[in-house]
Amino acid sequence: MSALPAGTSGPAVLVPYWLAATQRSQLATAVRQALSRRPVHPVAVVHLEDVLTELHVAAARDAVWPASAARVRLATGWDPDVLPVRLSAAELASLLDLTELPGSVRDILGGSASS
């Protein structure tokens, strides 16, 4: 539900990837390193900056509405620091292009998307 002005284009479909605190930190570090160390295509820059934003938004989402992620953690036995980080296809593609991305994070982003 939103009171945002009608007629604005809706956001892209975002898919949740469940990441622990360490993995979110590794993801943020990899993105920051990529943005600072070498030229990145301007479109990819936008997507990668949106990923950094999402890492914060995911934590904020869990602070405001903790119940749904808590139910998933209870059902799966995941640790309390595992949160759904929601990414668009373009953001995901920009991430998977990064050589800095740790293998453990790449594995989660590459093959275990769930809704």
Add this chain to the structure above:
Amino acid sequence: MIDSRFGGASGLLQRLRPVRIGVDDLRDVADTVLPTLSTAALRLDLVQRPGAGSLVVLEEDERTVRTQLVELADDMTRAGVPPTPEGMAAALATWVAHRPVTDAAAMATGVAVLDWADRSETAIGWRVVVRRGGLALPWTPSRSAGAPTVHRARSSATGRAHDVPLDLRVEGPVALWSHPEVPVLATAALVAPERMLGRITAAGLSMPDMHVVVTPRRPVACAGPSIAARLAGETTEASVTVPWTHLADLPWL
């Protein structure tokens, strides 16, 4: 659904297989407990009616609540209240704490917060609540309260909302506001969004076009419009997103 009028959720087993609260046991507890909960303004009586069952009568200013003791016992059973004297006493105290808010209490101590305007949770509006310990109870003006009384109570509650201390947590581009003890009070600061913007700016965030994501009784999230949309658009939980400049236009409930 657990009945919150009798306190927090009890053990899972008690909720699945509640043990019956006996009306005679509850009467014994009420005889002892109700006098201790009475005050100069709040009168609590257990009225014995031969052949018709006992009645709990709660009177405070213009408000009167009459409840059959047997109904109270049944409600406590359904809520999973432990059938011990201590359990029943605690449940009775919580039930009394959930009594209707009087016009005088709303006038003297009411605080303005945002609450759901409808049962389907699609719209929000301002409401006066009164704090009782860890609870915040909504005020519904009595039939005898005229428009000037209602207006004064709402104005006073808005003023008091300015002074509700809230915790601010900055999560990247999102500012989160919460009350450490009474979750419903998290929206009190929204009576003065300029002051919120001041604290957000002091915390190092720039948010000229602040949008506010509100789910009553949950922390309040403030962010720019696109981030607010990303935050609220990816959850199945009900929420309303409002530009800060529109907060003052939300209706009173």
